[in-house]
Amino acid sequence: MTAFTPQSTPTALSVTGVTKHYDSGFTLEDVTFDLPAGYIMGLIGPNGAGKSTLIKLILNMIRRDAGDIHVLGLDNLEDEEAVKEQLGVVFDSSYLYEQWKVKDVERIVAPLYPTWNHDLYQRRLVDFGLAGKENGSKRIKSLSRGMQMKLMLAIALSHDAKLLILDEPTSGLDVLARDELMDLLHAYIEDGEHSVLFSTHITADLERAADFITYITGGRLYFTGPKDEFEESFKLVKGGPDELAQLPADMVLGSHVYETGFDALVRGENLATVMRAVPGLAVERASIDDIIRLTNTRHDNKGVL
């Protein structure tokens, strides 16, 4: 695990030693990371890794078994109301009652937030194609998933939330809408006071938008730190079918065998040792997809099990 601790920037989100056990057997184990204010952090991991569990813990939707969570310096349990005034949240599906009409949403949600900005909300509705009489009369259930996401985003952006938490926000969006969202998130953090934590399966979004990566797999923190450091920390080595068995097993984080050869992921600091063991291997930069894919395979010197 690689840890990153910001020294000078104020912290938007601080997660320390957070653990959650489920009766099903799944455990989110001892997760620690910090998101400095003014940055975007991508929360990544395969399905069932614990991303949504972590987000629910931050929102106090589920109870943690150990650890601490602070949002903008406030404890998320003791100062729950103050914390939630500062949070804007977008889930992968709508949290609004499906019978409500779009035109009623502001009347319902605005009184919950002392800093609600009517003009800003209306501008967001226009930007997101949700303004007008026709859209206003639509019920939430009749909106597409992408439009529901945009409506939640319009709410999240209209009460000066200092921390946006987005759970798979791009999963219902086409490429253009995803680009727009990424631009919007960049504009949102420009003043250095706002921050974004977003979980995603779409690594192209991370390439474009994320400053930091927190990678969870199997309920454990695998990496947290600057995105560039994440990509530089790993190398992809490629070789012939017989060469995989010659690699030092304890240095191969994961591998995939093809008919003509293999891909194996190793840590950057172990690359020289690996190359000494098997000279002539091809070395490539590991993409985020490669890292996720290969750290979720098992390796026994013969390839993937």
Added chain:
Amino acid sequence: MSSVARGARADMQSRGHALISAMRLDLVYLFAEGVFQYPLIILMPFVFLLAFRNDFGYMLSVSMETYSFGALIVTMAVVDVQSGYRLRALMPVARHIQVLSRYVLGLMMALIASVMVALLNLVQSLAVSDWSLAANMPMTVGALLIVLAIVTIWIPLGYRSNSVNGLQVGLLVVYVIFLAVLLMWSELPHGFTASVLGVFAVLGSHAVPVAVVGLAIAVALYAVSYAISARIYQRKEW
């Protein structure tokens, strides 16, 4: 004013705002399908009252009125489960305040039900010449206590349940019990109903101490129910 007093006052205002926010959201969920059917539901018992103009019509009307307000509390729990609780989880209102909101609304429902039953009694006394307004006033208290009982029992069950079907079955059971009571009452021997009413009459003759004891018991049970609900909701996970 000292800074401590100012802080306490600000804290009170903040809690008051949080309570009102939670109550608003409860009402918004409740009336999501529109408010127009509710006046109809509340006024329908008056139609039955005037159509029958007898004991049966009165009992039917009182039961309908009381049940309607009790059912609103049940409906809130069903809507909670249907809408996935997620907005409640996000709203900047502490969980115990959200629970308190529902008990305040429950009390309001009970009081309105009580007033409506008093109005039914009044209308009946105007429509039926030998109807005793005073003798039937205990029904007003009865409606209040029944709605409070529904709130006391149902809100903790609602918080505990994660199943819409379970809550809807529960709603049906409450309705069947109400109907059964209504039908049993009209089918029971007159001597029995007279003796039951006699008990009410005796209680009515000691109205003040009975009201004080009844109120104390109701408040105590209501408070216990709130504590149980707050505990369940505090531990609830989504």
